[in-house]
Amino acid sequence: MSDNNHYSNKSILKMIIVLAIPAVIENFFQTILGFVDTFFVAQIGINEVTAVGVSNAILAIYFAVFMSIGISTNVFIAKYNGAKEYEKAEKMAQQSIILSIITGLIFGVITLIFAELLLRLMGIEDTVLEQGVLYFKIVAIPSVLISLMFGLSSILRGTKDTKTPMKVTILINIINIILDYVLIFGFWFIPSLGIAGAAWATVIARLIGVIILFYHVKKSSVGSKINFTNWSWDKELQKELIQLGTPAMAERLAMRIGQVLYFGFIVKLGTETFAAHQIAGNIEIFSYMIGYGFATAATTLVGEMIGSKQYEFAKKTAYYSTALGVGFMSIFGLFLFLFGEWTATFFTNDNEVIQQIAIALKIDAFIQPILAVVLILTGVFQGAENSKYPLYLTTIGIWLIRTVGVYVLGIWLGMGIAGIWIAIGLDNLFRAVLLFRKIHKNQWINKNRIKLSLE
Known part of the structure; x- marks a missing residue:
């Protein structure tokens, strides 16, 4: 094993903070954008809100x-930079752009042909279908913009630049909010476009974001040397991108499908309980901004350190990132415990629903540090090119422990909303313990891809 004293404890902590904070801020603005969009569309009517909501549920799969x-992209560029294989990092950045364009175009064609069918499969009512198809087609036919936003941002993160994606996200969110108002309601000589205006505002903002990100990628350490006149397909590098990315994609899809499974049980507990669960989830989502921010930092740093064969420092980074994330998310958990009921009053005036939200968030307060471990160590495993293990744990945790737990605790034992959130906590505890155990036993790096000895 090649492990030089290249990083001090202080420098590791500083790198984590420097990379994580912009990512947390970026996540915050993305979350706020969703609330603002919903607010503006709600001024048009409830059918429009439903159309946007169902369309976004499909887009979540995209x-x-x-x-x-x-x-x-993030993992490989960080790894090749760490290994000082700069030419390979440059080629990987180019291949990532090619794959993002092709994938985005494919999903655009799928939307063009199957938009109405996809919305019907989601159970959208006929009264909302026309509005849904209109919004979904405008937003999702140019899916190449979405894929490039992700791809270009990840290239920059791989070079340890999380500030530029943050700044671009803030800028396009501001643009989107302004355009939402202008295009939805009309302004001066611009006519009111309604729900189509909301869609076009999103598309224009994303187009501007792609242009700015592309400019910054061209100026970056990897982008400045990319041959933009030669866009040839590299079979081996594409294989690496797809092999690592597929389990990560499957993990997110497993999460979505699992949610559908246990949502059916929650509906059986009544409208108030389902509403309380949804609102509690909307409040909790802010904690994910913290977790995903530190996960982004961990993925990048672990990938770079493994590339430079600094395996023990990679492991230390995993521990430090997790510890910092646990600290920040525990503070958020304290807020949920003390002010969860007060926060619920911003979403509903129904006292029964507010009381159920308060119960859910008090339980969730204790889940927060556990959730931090799950989110951040998942990022660590991805940085170590081991994205299959988190997939297995997520599938078992969501489909078995959480779904069965919601039924047994929530319905069979009659614990209601408390049973639901205890089941969520048990799922996260299961995954957190096994992820941490793998790290502790030095079984977290994909040894089939990375030659090393950690014993």
């Missing part, structure tokens, strides 16, 4: 594919 390419 995102899972595009994000998987981004994860692979």
